[in-house]
Amino acid sequence: MANTMTNAPGEAAGTEAKARKNIVARMFPWLVLLMLAALVVAPIFSLVAGSFSLSRLPNEFALDNLGFDNFYAVWIEQRIDRVIWNTTIYVIGATVFGVTTAGVLAWLVERSDMPGKTWIYAGVPLGIAVPGILHAIAWVLLLSPRSGFVNRAWMDVTGSNAPLFDIYTMGGLIFAEGLRLVPVAFLMLVPLMRSMDPAMEEAAAASGASPSRVVRRITLALLMPGVLAISIFQAITAMENFEVPGVLGMPVNLHVFSTRVYNLIDNIGSIPAFGQANAAAIFYLVIALIISFFYLRLVRSSERYSTITGKGFTPRKVPLGRWRKPALALALLFLFMTIVLPFLVLLYVSLLNYLRPPSLEAFKSFTLQNYENVFAQPRVARTLFNTIYVTLLTATTVTVVSFLISYIIVRTRFAGRYVLDMLSFLPHAIPGIVLGLALFWLFMQIDEWTGLRTFGSIYALVLGFTILFLSYAVRAMSVAMIQVHPDLEDAAKLSGAAPWRIALRVFGPLLMPTLVGIWIYVAMLSVRFISLPLILSQGGNNEVLGVMIWSLWDNGNISSVGAIGIMLMSFMFALALGLRAFGFGSQRGSAL
Amino acid sequence: MIRIEDLHVRFDSDKGTVHAVKGVNLDVAAGEFYTLLGPSGCGKTTTLRCLAGLERPTGGRITSGNTVVHDSDRGVSVPTYKRDIGMVFQSYAIWPHLTVFENVAFPLREVRPKIAEEEISNRVSKALELVQLGGYESRPAPFLSGGQQQRLALARAIVREASVVLFDEPLSNLDAKLRAETRLELRNLVKRLGMTALYVTHDQTEALTMADRVAIMREGQIVQEASPTEIYNRPNSRFVASFIGQCNFADGKVRDKMNGSGVGQLETEWGALQFSGDSDADVGTSVIAAVRPENVRLVATGADGTAEGEVVETVFLGECIECRVRVGDADLVARVHPRDAVDVGQRTGVEIRPEDVALLSS
Incomplete structure (x- = not known):
């Protein structure tokens, strides 16, 4: 009795500390939820508010100057219906072309006896490393109607007046963007094909179905829900893309949503119409949200069809017979067109003193002058520094934040985890240009109220990128975490490890490939993404490489574009090889 | 077919x-x-x-x-x-x-x-x-x-x-x-x-x-x-014997070839054993004697010609009890009806019918 009396005060202090710890632990998920909600909702709110603003400039926003005029103007005067139509054709065309190409490549690599498969398997995802803007510029240099190298050669050889193919058309847009979709679609399709129980097909063969009937009635039918989900995912990507339509469509007034929104605030010879841009962006956002909603529903319902049994399969390889070599040639042609060709074209122009078609004299005149010029400019050094700074900061922030969010979603019974899940997916539906515009409004307002200089700062870019790339990272992270069986943690718990020790010694090492993979992938995205920084860049303070390439291209400084592009691509290839080294490709594929 | x-x-x-x-x-x-x-x-x-x-x-x-x-x-x-x-x-x-x-x-x-x-x-x-x-x-x-x-x-x-x-x-x-x-x-x-x-x-x-x-x-x-x-x-x-069912194995030598009544004699780790069947092993050949646990009967000690051993372990399996008996230098597992329960440490006689002994080449 005496003993318990003397111990009482100490115990009370202990429970008090414990209670305080409990409150922190319980508050933490709410804090994360709140932070995420602020990140997602605040920009959208300012976007919506701005769309009703009739003031000329965002910082003149006033509650007594609101109305629906912007929506009217966008619909009637700007003919947004035409943009919707263009966007539809462009998105469907690019998606069908891209996913079909990826499907053929994935099938050849996974299910056929094509020679050299490992090289194709390693090569296709490398396409991620070619930034969209450089990809589009390379195709312009090859296929622009008058001066494109290929068209020029065609006209010289045949004496024809008409170009072989004009890249500044809807067809060109679909072609260039379709090729860009292939690497990620390929990474998503490969695990889909790999996870299919080959016994499904064998059972059909044993039931008397001929090989072609097996493909039609079983293989395709089983893959269909997954392929549909991947197609919608790719359609969202195509719709969000700004770089390719920006380079190929905008110069000839062939507008899709992303370029139209940008065009409304940045058009030489006309006053920026910020309110109208917001109104157009809202149409854009609503369509993107609707498609994303269908995507989510499809993914949920297609889980019913899941044929994954967790077994290691060694599916039979379909013998191609005499088609083996043509198949390999086709795959190599793809690699050449998406990776080698853009690099060679840019390398070529970067070594010329003025732009001219390839010839022996042109090769003789090669010079490193452009590289020297580029490095002589202080602007380049500053831009390079900005790019690296933004990339490192974004990749680290996204990795840490997505880890926290995924942990709460996957491993806790936090009441708001479904909301958290939804909120973290939402940014995926926000096109980069729209988020750029939304943040532009938000930062203008913040600066107006507080007198800070958030707009035009480098952190504005980091924040924007973080919101944009969070959904990729959270999905990849969640999938990886689900694969770590809870028993592994429970075993550590029973061995007496404290929660942070479990995170450090069990969870961390098991997830390390994913963490590194996400870090590198986000780094690559931040380097190649242009739409958002294009709107948020203000002078040299936060100019990044992508924006500089864009403005150099706009000014017709092709040699510098070539020189900087080659440096950028080399850097991206290094990152891509790092990504491969961690075997992240297939994991992420299944995550998206 | x-x-x-x-x-x-x-x-x-x-x-x-x-x-x-x-x-x-x-x-x-x-x-x-x-x-x-x-x-x-x-x-x-x-x-x-x-x-x-x-x-x-x-x-x-x-x-x-x-x-x-x-x-x-x-x-x-x-x-x-x-x-x-x-x-x-x-x-x-x-x-x-x-x-x-x-x-x-x-x-x-x-x-x-x-x-x-x-x-x-x-x-x-x-x-x-x-x-x-x-x-x-x-x-x-x-x-x-x-x-x-x-x-x-x-x-x-x-x-x-x-x-x-x-x-x-x-x-x-x-x-x-x-x-x-x-x-x-x-x-x-x-x-x-x-x-x-x-x-x-x-x-x-x-x-x-x-x-x-x-x-x-x-x-x-x-x-x-x-x-x-x-x-x-x-x-x-x-x-085959151990893949299908449980089996006791003992190294042994043929002492007597099968006689007229079809019974031969073995010298094994468990002691002397009789066998029958279609084996034509010669005297002195090394063989492995295989006996299924359910064919081992535990009997009272002292009967003529039966081996004797000590029960070292019993495992209750519901429909039967498995008894591990040390006979000579080797162990022998017998499966007995729960009614015929024996205690650990008890001495017991072990009886195996000649037709239940299979000879395997060693």
Whole structure:
């Protein structure tokens, strides 16, 4: 009795500390939820508010100057219906072309006896490393109607007046963007094909179905829900893309949503119409949200069809017979067109003193002058520094934040985890240009109220990128975490490890490939993404490489574009090889 | 009905070439239920898949019915879909995008010339009735329980009324109780339909209870082929004896050849032992004596000619008690009825009938 009396005060202090710890632990998920909600909702709110603003400039926003005029103007005067139509054709065309190409490549690599498969398997995802803007510029240099190298050669050889193919058309847009979709679609399709129980097909063969009937009635039918989900995912990507339509469509007034929104605030010879841009962006956002909603529903319902049994399969390889070599040639042609060709074209122009078609004299005149010029400019050094700074900061922030969010979603019974899940997916539906515009409004307002200089700062870019790339990272992270069986943690718990020790010694090492993979992938995205920084860049303070390439291209400084592009691509290839080294490709594929 | 001659299969794996099947020969009569039994990796599934045409043999000849479906020497290889077979897969391979009805109707729809829709419907219903899945026709296949999926796979395999039906460990994904029920049902169904069955399993109970004939495989070869009773009572090697059921082994020497009454004498680690049967081992040959635990009887000590030992361990198994008895230098496990319980430390006599001793070459 005496003993318990003397111990009482100490115990009370202990429970008090414990209670305080409990409150922190319980508050933490709410804090994360709140932070995420602020990140997602605040920009959208300012976007919506701005769309009703009739003031000329965002910082003149006033509650007594609101109305629906912007929506009217966008619909009637700007003919947004035409943009919707263009966007539809462009998105469907690019998606069908891209996913079909990826499907053929994935099938050849996974299910056929094509020679050299490992090289194709390693090569296709490398396409991620070619930034969209450089990809589009390379195709312009090859296929622009008058001066494109290929068209020029065609006209010289045949004496024809008409170009072989004009890249500044809807067809060109679909072609260039379709090729860009292939690497990620390929990474998503490969695990889909790999996870299919080959016994499904064998059972059909044993039931008397001929090989072609097996493909039609079983293989395709089983893959269909997954392929549909991947197609919608790719359609969202195509719709969000700004770089390719920006380079190929905008110069000839062939507008899709992303370029139209940008065009409304940045058009030489006309006053920026910020309110109208917001109104157009809202149409854009609503369509993107609707498609994303269908995507989510499809993914949920297609889980019913899941044929994954967790077994290691060694599916039979379909013998191609005499088609083996043509198949390999086709795959190599793809690699050449998406990776080698853009690099060679840019390398070529970067070594010329003025732009001219390839010839022996042109090769003789090669010079490193452009590289020297580029490095002589202080602007380049500053831009390079900005790019690296933004990339490192974004990749680290996204990795840490997505880890926290995924942990709460996957491993806790936090009441708001479904909301958290939804909120973290939402940014995926926000096109980069729209988020750029939304943040532009938000930062203008913040600066107006507080007198800070958030707009035009480098952190504005980091924040924007973080919101944009969070959904990729959270999905990849969640999938990886689900694969770590809870028993592994429970075993550590029973061995007496404290929660942070479990995170450090069990969870961390098991997830390390994913963490590194996400870090590198986000780094690559931040380097190649242009739409958002294009709107948020203000002078040299936060100019990044992508924006500089864009403005150099706009000014017709092709040699510098070539020189900087080659440096950028080399850097991206290094990152891509790092990504491969961690075997992240297939994991992420299944995550998206 | 099924004849496999000198079948060889080699795989190219990351670790070099694997010789999975090394010269398998077997002959299954029409209507026979034939089982390939062996540990995992022994080549039994590969052999079955060769018969189905899902795996390409490196050498040998396979005949099914009157057709040569594979002959490596003559370069003959009939593709799977042209072979007259039905097959039940270990993972069932139920197509998730089709209903129960359409899963079963699939093989019928592939028949050329086409079968009338009405007949398809009749035959599917009949097959589903046979496996007791009548009334589930319109259900999406993934919404069936494990046992139902298993029966659906069976219905699909028999609906075409192929002459040969192949089973690749079809019961291994069921729980123990369901497995026991399904074993007999499955055998009866196959027998009733008069089909020839080739059944692959690693479960000895399945092999013993279902098969007309069992072939034990090890490392790509058949080591013994006989009826279940024969395999159990007269295993020809230590591997077979220990793979099927439990067995006591003791090293020994033949002391007396079999005499006129068919009984010989052994000197073993357990002491003197009598044996009978068709062994023609000479005096002085080293042999292994194999005795099943249920054939060891514990008797009162002091009887004439019986070995004696001390009970060192007893394990209660419900329907019986396993007693480990130290006899001489070696242990002997006896399985006794719980009524005849003995205590640890007790001395006991051990009686083994001559016909229950199997001699294996050492």
